Amino acid sequence: MSTRQLEFPKNFLWGAATAAHQNEGNNSNNDFWAWEQISGHVADNTTSGLACDWWHRAEEDFDRAATLHLNTLRLSVEWSRLEPEPNKWAHAAFDRYREMLQALHQRGITPMLTLHHFTNPLWLAEQGGWANPNIVNYFARYARQVVSSLGDLCQLWCTINEPNIYAAYAYVLGEWSPGEQNIFTAFRVMRHQVQAHAVAYHTIKQVQPQAQVGLVQHLAIFDPANPDSIFNRIVASARSTMINWRIVEATMEGRLKFPLGWGKRHVNLANTNDYLGLNYYGRHLLNFNPRALGALFAEAGTASPEMAWPQPWTDREIYPQGLYKLLVELHHQYRKPIFVTENGMADATDDIRPGFILTHLAAVHRALQAGVDVRGYYYWTLVDNYEWVEGWTTPFGLIGLDPQTQRRTIRRSAQLYAEIVEANAITAAMVARYAPAVMLQVFG
Numbered sequence: 001m002s003t004r005q006l007e008f009p010k011n012f013l014w015g016a017a018t019a020a021h022q023n024e025g026n027n028s029n030n031d032f033w034a035w036e037q038i039s040g041h042v043a044d045n046t047t048s049g050l051a052c053d054w055w056h057r058a059e060e061d062f063d064r065a066a067t068l069h070l071n072t073l074r075l076s077v078e079w080s081r082l083e084p085e086p087n088k089w090a091h092a093a094f095d096r097y098r099e100m101l102q103a104l105h106q107r108g109i110t111p112m113l114t115l116h117h118f119t120n121p122l123w124l125a126e127q128g129g130w131a132n133p134n135i136v137n138y139f140a141r142y143a144r145q146v147v148s149s150l151g152d153l154c155q156l157w158c159t160i161n162e163p164n165i166y167a168a169y170a171y172v173l174g175e176w177s178p179g180e181q182n183i184f185t186a187f188r189v190m191r192h193q194v195q196a197h198a199v200a201y202h203t204i205k206q207v208q209p210q211a212q213v214g215l216v217q218h219l220a221i222f223d224p225a226n227p228d229s230i231f232n233r234i235v236a237s238a239r240s241t242m243i244n245w246r247i248v249e250a251t252m253e254g255r256l257k258f259p260l261g262w263g264k265r266h267v268n269l270a271n272t273n274d275y276l277g278l279n280y281y282g283r284h285l286l287n288f289n290p291r292a293l294g295a296l297f298a299e300a301g302t303a304s305p306e307m308a309w310p311q312p313w314t315d316r317e318i319y320p321q322g323l324y325k326l327l328v329e330l331h332h333q334y335r336k337p338i339f340v341t342e343n344g345m346a347d348a349t350d351d352i353r354p355g356f357i358l359t360h361l362a363a364v365h366r367a368l369q370a371g372v373d374v375r376g377y378y379y380w381t382l383v384d385n386y387e388w389v390e391g392w393t394t395p396f397g398l399i400g401l402d403p404q405t406q407r408r409t410i411r412r413s414a415q416l417y418a419e420i421v422e423a424n425a426i427t428a429a430m431v432a433r434y435a436p437a438v439m440l441q442v443f444g
């Protein structure tokens with residue numbers, strides 16, 4: 001048996017990522033809850049309901065996370081619980097989050113806390129949500145309250161999760177509340193997200209100067225389905241610029257470039273990330289389509305079968321090299337510490353997930369070898385949870401969940417991940433046991 005292994009740095013953070021609405025249950029005071037109650041909005045017509053019942057029993061899953069040796073967990077606080085009415089703060093909800101954060105610390109798990117993970121209090125949605133410029137001040141007020149109340153238990157903060165995905169689903173595709181299909185509103189929303197992030201960044205640093213604060217962006221690889229077509233190449237590159245980079249650029253360089261603005265530099269936006277959060281899921285292959293204005297003139301194409309490693313249920317391909325490429329690109333552009341704040345796949349049978357985890361961690365390792373300052377990795381997600389308009393159809397968890405009975409099943413990939421975390425390394429023996437087919441991809 002080969003003794004080859006990929007070792008990770010000492011103090012590397014190994015975690016899983018989660019989100020309040022997807023895990024807590026009964027978040028009935030937010031706009032996504034209202035949205036999911038309407039028939040036809042969710043693939044399997046389910047609602048989030050009790051979700052993983054974290055509002056009452058998160059600690060049981062924290063125990064499981066500790067058994068898997070995780071030393072960090074990314075979770076979010078639910079705005080609609082904490083501020084159920086404008087500027088009225090629910091102390092009992094703050095207390096529950098304090099309990100959860102304390103429970104993590106007791107288990108040796110460092111929390112990373114996200115302030116906004118897609119959902120909005122109903123009062124805010126009724127005022128136009130992220131399309132309303134007042135959101136910037138509302139978000140700053142909320143950030144101040146959260147950090148003042150929970151800051152003694154948390155130092156790692158994410159302001160906004162995947163602003164690009166939120167703007168696209170809620171304002172371009174119209175699949176999430178408020179169901180708009182207006183690309184110009186989407187650009188306005190993105191501008192507000194950048195401004196809200198920056199104001200929250202400064203607010204958090206004022207309250208807690210030692211805090212580490214960052215935006216969490218979903219970055220994908222957009223490649224031309226046919227690399228010989230110049231139109232395909234143009235739309236793939238435009239998609240990458242607009243969807244991947246404009247928001248990150250604005251929060252690092254301070255410039256609101258087209259279509260967020262006309263390139264003016266705003267000092268208060270610049271350098272508002274202590275680290276960069278990267279959520280990565282795969283590669284999209286694109287064809288030019290002159291009729292697809294809302295999709296920036298692109299539609300999904302397919303790769304040649306021998307190239308593709310398809311992901312069930314999406315049009316994106318599993319593409320671990322993409323994680324390496326994006327880590328290197330972020331590093332070259334911005335020289336900031338990076339966390340892989342999400343990476344995962346839905347796989348009910350858990351046949352593909354072990355290979356997915358191994359190949360993506362090998363990509364992270366390669367980036368580390370190339371000098372990229374990657375501080376941690378969060379698998380999405382710990383326990384199967386409510387996947388927005390996909391409902392309960394896409395089990396991403398290391399741990400399986402039957403939402404009817406709340407019964408958990410530890411998947412093989414959880415055992416693999418636990419072994420990697422415990423060893424702080426990937427060994428050839430692990431690959432041979434869990435996913436021998438990817439041996440070459442992992443060790444090159």
Ligand code: IFM
Binds near residue numbers: 022342
């Ligand atoms: O479940 C989502 C999460 O809320 C945000 N990032 C992608 C995940 C999987 O689709």
